[in-house]
Amino acid sequence: MTKTFLNPQFSFLLKPSGNLKSARALRLTIALSVALAVGKLTGHSDIGFYVGLDSLFFLLSDTGGFYWTRAISLLFTVLVSTLFVALATLVSHILLLKLIFSFCSLFLVGYISLYGHPGVLSGIVIGLFTLFTLNLPSGGWEIVSERVIICLIAGTWTMVLCLGIWPLNPYLPLKKSISQCYQAIAKYINQAKNISESQELKQVIQVRETLQNARQAWTLDRKLRLGNTRLGESAIILIQDADNLITSIVTVIELVQLHQHDPQFVTVRILVNDALEKIALFCLNLVKLLWNKSITVNTDYLQSIVTAIAQQKQLQQKTIADHAEDYPALVVIERIISTLETIIIQLDSTASTVIQIKNNQSINRIPKDKILSAESELLSGSKTPSWFDPLRDNFTFDSSFFRHGLRLSIMITIGVAIYSIAELPQGNWLTMTILVVLQPSFGNTFQRFFHRMLGTILGAIITPIFWLLIPSQLILQTISLSSIVIGFSLIPFHYGLSVFFISIFAIGTEMSRQGGDWQVAMIRFLWTCVGAALAFVGAFLLFRPNEKEQLSVKLVKAISASLDYFNAVLSVYLGTVPYDLNLIIKQRQKTRLAYFNAQAALQQLSSDPNTSATDIEPKMALLIYLHRFSRSVSVLFAQLEHFSGTEPHPELANFVEQVNQFFLPLISSILTGTLPPALPTFEPSIQAIQTHLQTLQVTRLQEFATDQDYTPTRQILKDYTILGIELNQMLNSLNSIDSTVVRLNQ
Structure with missing residues (x-):
């Protein structure tokens, strides 16, 4: 129709x-x-x-x-x-x-x-x-x-x-949809061991559908808002975490089924089933925590199960002596252990996000209980970004927010000058129209222009008719006051319809004040036309070439800036470049600005009613995880103040090289709309670094016993303990970025 x-x-x-x-x-x-x-x-x-x-x-x-x-x-x-x-x-x-x-x-x-x-x-x-x-x-x-x-x-x-x-x-619908994701995971775990393979596949599909429903709920919530929100960011992280969890859980279940009838696998299967039950319970407790119920969540018992499985692996390895390569179950057990460890890290991260939502905290704060050594608490004093940082970082003409503020101020100042010099009555109708019509993007301004005009025209026609046909001032006042309430209520639903009711109030109030003069409606219409025209001209002429930059280009700039920031900081840890504070600060500000510009471009895309949910959610998820990756880099940057320049672990250079190998093709993938290459295997490098740090921690505990305060071991731990912690955060971000880009380009 x-x-x-x-x-x-x-x-x-x-x-x-x-x-x-x-x-x-x-x-x-x-x-x-x-x-x-x-x-x-x-x-x-x-x-x-x-x-x-x-x-x-x-x-x-x-x-x-x-x-x-x-x-x-x-x-x-x-x-x-x-x-x-x-x-x-x-x-x-x-x-x-x-x-x-x-x-x-x-x-x-x-x-x-x-x-x-x-x-x-x-x-x-x-x-x-x-x-x-x-x-x-x-x-x-x-x-x-x-x-x-x-x-x-x-x-x-x-x-x-x-x-x-x-x-x-x-946020009630959004919280319900997130809760359903984790409830679906728990239901899948509890039913997986008692159902056929085809039924299990249906269960997985149902979980995926629940995740998709949650993404659609997030997209709807996002469309109703004019910018980003902290809970909105946390929500998309929880949805992505659920996606990562179900992938890992399906992997564990499939691995167990490979050797479920092997007599040497009985104990491992019992332990894995116990672990899955604890994961299901953990997911249900996360839901309770999300709804602000008092409950404690931790993965200690789950970690003890993984330790027990590792002991079973060692026991079987001793049993088969030098023929471990002939025993396929050992490979499966090792994969189960690594997957369960990944799940534990994911659950801890998810629980941290939910707790931060409950406590009204910003996401990505460093949990001090994750620090591996008491001495390294000295290194955990990274600064939480100040509310002033975005204002400072965007105070440049390269920022789309700066340009929008400048554009808005210029056009409204022109409007104020027009009605002040010409002494026009109700001149604020002109400037208020500019304020609500002029949007950061030309497309949104185009829509607001016609919504405003249509609502005002209808209001200017209907209101004088009411005042001519209804003699009772009480009824007219009731209509007027009811209109402003209805108009404000309809703003999130339909802006043009809300303008219609707001115009009835504005025109009706002024007509009552002027004794029913119908010319007020004409003035309202004229000033709205002038204001909307000025807003349209401002959106079309002022700084528009900079706004034509597509979101994909801004995403690429954000990725490039994040990679440059990562290399600037990690190069100091590797000892390839000297520590230059001003250079890294400039790169950090460049990264923040690129992120803000990409976020603004995404807002313009999500505000377009012709944009589908499948276009918005993956891009927003990509931005959030890219931001989390940069936040991890910022934590490492904060520790450079205490860095003494000790020799890094050889695998750190390999990890940095892998990150570059990951991001560079990603840029081409986003620009061309093709699938990215396979994700590099980061785990061996990270595991080697963390194992090395754990060995040093054991050595350091022995040094404590002999009162050795200043030793090379102590200095290495001071330099690299925080890095060891943040590697897991980076890995989580990189995995999520990869899966998001795959969804984006499918």
Whole structure:
């Protein structure tokens, strides 16, 4: 039907972008109704109206998710909005100061979108408050204090409603889908030993379908947000972890079935079945932990089972003496041991991610209990990136966030100049249109342009009809207030439809104030046309050549920068280049900028309604694991301050060479859309390094007994213990990057 009446290029006008949520409308209704009721009861109806209206705007900045993140985001929005309202009140009567303030404040509004979805929403709300105040009559400190108090009361009421009375949980479907992944793994393990091979295959397919459903749930959640979120990153990691787990578990089960009837394999089979049961229980406990239930998860017992299997291998190796090569079961047992060890590492990593979600922490923190030596705790003091780092790293014209902030500030300043010089009534309608229409990408601006125009035209036609046909002011006020609540509720569902209801409120409120003058609707339509046109021109002309860079190119730049960063740091460990702090810092900033630009390009892709889930999720997973790989490099960089330059293990050079052999063809694979070559075998090099470090730790314990403080062994452990830990993290990231690129190009 859509294709019959609309050109396919404009089919987005009739396509919803999300789901309807009655809870959102109910919360907005409560926010406005309580403020109006309190204002009425206290004899300050006007203040109650403004507090209620301001609270609706502040509610737009509540993204849900982590409690602490929401609190910080809301508090930041309230405080900065209040500050900008005060400054706008003071400078709005002086044109030059008004234009300078418009430029600076709106640049910040566009620039903070680099903080993802919370930053985008906070920026929009701050911008709306700023532009609305700039169009109001200026005033002295008395007017400033009155407006500041209204903002603070509205902000406080919003925070009480969001964080105390009505905590929003928009991630519920996503958490359910992740839980189903781990429940499906546990179910598969528990049923695998009692079902036929064909039934087992069906079970594996069902688990894979559950993983795909989780990825689709993540994609839908991602589409409803204007940027990245911390829980969103953690979610895709948990989904990928589940994918890695099921692959390893299927491998173990298949290996056991190879020799399930071998009499010398009986004990190993019993131990493996015990291990699988513990893995299933671990997965179920992860689900409980994800839902904030008090439960402890650890892999100690699972590790003891692996140790027991290793002892069985040694026992059988002694039994067959020099004929181990003739005993295929030994090879199978060794593979089972290595696979179970991989599963243990994966489970520990997954549990760490879930615990960090529960504790509202950033992902990728270094767990100190993983450090192999007490002495090496001195080396664990790597710094958590500051909130200021993204602002500093993106403060360059190469950053798409910087360009968007600059583009937005220029066009809105032009809009402010137009309505101020021409003394146009309701000039804030012009600038607010620019704010909400002008998007980081031209494609998204194109869609917002037509959504805004369609909603405004319909609102400008319908509203005067209501005011002509309905004589009751009470009914008209009810329609007006209901429209703003409905409009704000529909923003995630369909922007054009929400604009229609918001226009009814805006036009209706102004018509009531001016005695029913229908020309207000015409003014609303005209200023929307001018504002949308300015936004369209800005998106088309200002810095557009830089935005034409495709996501695949930006992904390649992010990979290249990450590889250069890895080589810059590891070359110091290998002793091939001297330690140059400034050079590595510059490379780290280049890597961060490449990551941010790729993330911005991905957001432009995911915001396009014509983009399918299969296009978004693998690219996002690739970015996240690439970022985790770089974070591991940053940990090693932080330890260079204590590095004394001791001789590295020979296998470290081999590992670095393998990483380069992995990444370089990966770049070609992404650009050409072909499958990458086989993943290099990293495990032998990593195992050799870690075995060497474990041997040194035993030696160091013997040195403790003889009070030897400063020895070569101690220095080697200080230099390389953290590296030994991070190699496992890197391996996990590299495996996930490889599987993601394979899915991307299939």
